[in-house]
Amino acid sequence: MRSVRTSSRQLGRVQLQWSSSRTIQRNLVRWVTRELHVSASPIQPFLSRRTNVFQLSQRGFSSSDTPNPAQSFSDPSRPDLFYHVVQAPTPMSETLPAYALSFSSEKPPSSSSATILGWLPTQDKPSTRANTTSTARTSNEGDATLGDFVQNSKFVDILHSAIKDGLREGVDEIQKATAMQTMEGWMHIHDQRNIPALNRIGNPDDIIGTVLVDNSEILPQTYQPMPAYRLITSDGVMQLTSGLAQKLQDTLAEIAEEEKASQS
Secondary structure, three states: OHHHHHHHHHHHHHHHHHHHHHHHHHHHHHHHHHHOOOOOOOOOOOEOOOOOEEEOOOOOOOOOOOOOOOOEEEEOOEEEEEEEEEOOOOOOOOOOOEEEEEOOOOOOOOOOOOOOOEEEEOOOOHHHOOOOOOOOOOOOOOEEEHHHOEEOHHHHHHHHHHHHHHHHHOOOHHHHHHHHHHOOEEEEEEOHHHOOOOOOOOOHHHEEEEEEEEOOEEEEEEEEEOOOOOOEEOOEEOOOOHHHHHHHHHHHHHHHHHHHHHHO
């Protein structure tokens, strides 16, 4: 009977997450449609109801149309997440602009800044995408898969460095409380977009890293990144616990200033 009740609670949790995801999508579509008014066919960076698929908004794109270079907007459901149009060349395309995902409201210092999580195409032009075949795109031509997101390896390195520093400085109460419960052994740092059930291990692509705990104390020097971790999954863009999130924000701000100084 207990397992039945547990399954019911887990099912309710999944249903609540699904409903929330659909609400986020609708709100973002309304906001972008109302506020941006661009003639190009921008890809709205939110997840569709199909797993691992970004939904595109087709709005009469023509090859001569280009997004406004000054265009930036925040995610209505994630006030800490911003999308900035950056001009080519980018790691996504040598000739086309892209959306750069960032945790800063300020435009990145460059199109390849280490502060960018990654890039999404601003226009649906499948024929221009490298390594794209008819079998690779199983969704409609008006959709972009998670494979269209180009992850920034420099950002990933910064993420792990900031987490390790944050653990050493003890900036996150949630991680310290988890260490108290763990007492001994390896403790996973989970992405908050898909929190595992109590006493369960999360999905590999939702485990940011792992760190050794001894006598309920975190040993930050033992922190190890999880190779399978992904910044974006079908559950959304990465989310950290509050203390680590602030540490990452501070680190990214410092790096942005360094990049600006190097350009002057």
